[in-house]
Amino acid sequence: MDDLHERAGSTKVIHVHGELVKARSTIDPSLVYEIGGNEINLGDICDQGSQLRPHIVWFGEVIHNHELAIVHIKTAAKVLVVGTSLTVYPAAGMVTEVHRDAEKILVSLDIGQRPYGFHWLQGTAVDLVPAIVNRWLEGRAAT
Numbered sequence: 001m002d003d004l005h006e007r008a009g010s011t012k013v014i015h016v017h018g019e020l021v022k023a024r025s026t027i028d029p030s031l032v033y034e035i036g037g038n039e040i041n042l043g044d045i046c047d048q049g050s051q052l053r054p055h056i057v058w059f060g061e062v063i064h065n066h067e068l069a070i071v072h073i074k075t076a077a078k079v080l081v082v083g084t085s086l087t088v089y090p091a092a093g094m095v096t097e098v099h100r101d102a103e104k105i106l107v108s109l110d111i112g113q114r115p116y117g118f119h120w121l122q123g124t125a126v127d128l129v130p131a132i133v134n135r136w137l138e139g140r141a142a143t
Contacts (some may be wrong), residue, residue: 001056001095016063016091018056026050039067063091069098078136082125087112105132105142119143 001020005013015118025031025046035045042047044052073079079098085108086092095115098104104118107128114120121128121143132142 005119014017014065014069016055016065016069016094018064020054020056022055023052024055026053034058034067037124059088064126066090069094073097074099078142079105079130080129080142081108082129084108085110085112086115092100102142103141 001015001017003021007104017129021034021036023033023035023040023044025048026109027050028046028048031046033052040052040054043109046052059087073094074097076098078123079095079102081095081104084106086091086095086106095104095106099119104115106115106118107122107125108121109122109124111120117141123133135142
């Protein structure tokens with residue numbers, strides 16, 4: 001939901017849970033506005049006069065870019081899933097779409113059930129992700 005990937009230089013980010021740097025209309029989800037780091041206050045309205053809300057997915061709402069994310073996850077050679085319990089669907093179900101030959105790693109403090117074919121590394125993203133990425137950049141397997 002944040003823009004940390006973009007700030008780090010990533011150019012192909014698929015946001016499935018929305019974007020905190022944007023706001024949207026409460027009556028027309030297609031009306032989306034860049035807000036940067038600004039707050040959304042009561043009375044901040046869209047072009048049609050409805051209250052603005054964060055452009056994020058709340059429980060019970062349809063995730064964004066689901067089909068596009070599935071296309072990419074099915075063809076990825078390496079998949080790194082970070083910081084999730086994999087209990088909230090449909091996003092959690094995307095791990096079942098990963099190609100069987102892909103290197104699959106899950107970094108999390110705790111999981112209910114390890115997805116098939118994934119290697120689970122218990123710990124924090126800060127502690128584990130840099131080493132995984134460095135190994136991948138060197139052309140080596142992460143595990």
